[in-house]
Amino acid sequence: xxxxxxxxxxxxxxxxxxxxxxxxxxxxxxxxxxxxxxxxxxxxxxxxxxxxxxxxxxxxxxxxxxxxxxxxxxxxxxxxxxxxxxxxxxxxxxxxxxxxxxxxxxxxxxxxxxxxxxxxxxxxxxxxxxxxxxxxxxxxxxxxxxxxxxxxxxxxxxxxxxxxxxxxxxxxxxxxxxxxxxxxxxxxxxxxxxxxxxxxxxxxxxxxxxxxxxxxxxxxxxxxxxxxxxxxxxxxxxxxxxxxxxxxxxxxxxxxxxxxxxxxxxxxxxxxxxxxxxxxxxxxxxxxxxxxxxxxxxxxxxxxxxxxxxxxxxxxxxxxxxxxxxxxxxxxxxxxxxxxxxxxxxxxxxxxxxxxxxxxxxx
Numbered sequence: 001x002x003x004x005x006x007x008x009x010x011x012x013x014x015x016x017x018x019x020x021x022x023x024x025x026x027x028x029x030x031x032x033x034x035x036x037x038x039x040x041x042x043x044x045x046x047x048x049x050x051x052x053x054x055x056x057x058x059x060x061x062x063x064x065x066x067x068x069x070x071x072x073x074x075x076x077x078x079x080x081x082x083x084x085x086x087x088x089x090x091x092x093x094x095x096x097x098x099x100x101x102x103x104x105x106x107x108x109x110x111x112x113x114x115x116x117x118x119x120x121x122x123x124x125x126x127x128x129x130x131x132x133x134x135x136x137x138x139x140x141x142x143x144x145x146x147x148x149x150x151x152x153x154x155x156x157x158x159x160x161x162x163x164x165x166x167x168x169x170x171x172x173x174x175x176x177x178x179x180x181x182x183x184x185x186x187x188x189x190x191x192x193x194x195x196x197x198x199x200x201x202x203x204x205x206x207x208x209x210x211x212x213x214x215x216x217x218x219x220x221x222x223x224x225x226x227x228x229x230x231x232x233x234x235x236x237x238x239x240x241x242x243x244x245x246x247x248x249x250x251x252x253x254x255x256x257x258x259x260x261x262x263x264x265x266x267x268x269x270x271x272x273x274x275x276x277x278x279x280x281x282x283x284x285x286x287x288x289x290x291x292x293x294x295x296x297x298x299x300x301x302x303x304x305x306x307x308x309x310x311x312x313x314x315x316x317x318x319x320x321x322x323x324x325x326x327x328x329x330x331x332x333x334x335x336x337x338x339x340x341x342x343x344x345x346x347x348x349x350x351x352x353x354x355x356x357x358x359x360x361x362x363x
Contacts, residue, residue, distance in 0.1 A: 043073035243287030
């Protein structure tokens, strides 16, 4: 069963409201292969979002609203599926319950007398609670996140050259419990960023950006980014290159919940007890190249695309399930780690309404 109700109302030319609602129910447990376990989980979901939009007509615009989500799923050896169950062990059950609510606002001002010039402020708050159980193993997680982001956009002489300046702040509080593990962290990161974009029509485009952030665990770090695009022959031949640096906290519990359904012992080998989970953050550089050639074959549109990308991890959290079949090990990278990906793709409209696309990928 699935139900959707979407409503909107415009009060006047400046103010409008919308309500998005969704609910679904799957109460029927099925076991078509007769192994005593549900083939798909049963459950239900309620999902609501309320949005408001305001436009003054004089440059000021705003959107704000909130949402609520509740999702429950159950699987495993459901009682309704058991025919002749005589084992002294309890049923193996899996349950996942999510509750999430959020509030947000987006406000902005467009300087009408200055083309391409505007500023905006984004604010949001998220509260996400999760209660899971996998047989005798249970997981509880609570996340509270506040985020603020300010952006100013302007031009340099013409709208072909634009820039963005801004600052952001995030406070992320996470409480987690699994087996004997209890983790609690409060991440606070504030930073500033700048971005420059140059557009030379459809021929050449460039976007270069740099962030500087200060993290209460990781200290000061920089994340640059660069994208370039160059086109020949009326955009039929296009070259693209991109590169940048990234940093993230590895959420070793929430990102590996599938392993909670196993009998493995979880072992975290800390490298720095002052860091979340005792592990250093994941950092890496990624860069790549794209080439696209459009053409005509038998008077029909065709194209060839080549992608080559590489990621070099300077720090990584390893999830090791190969060292021991009875354990899952978490530890920081020792030695090099990289990912190389290459793909070539060919597409062709053989005839009207008949298209073919084929690709080869190497990882």
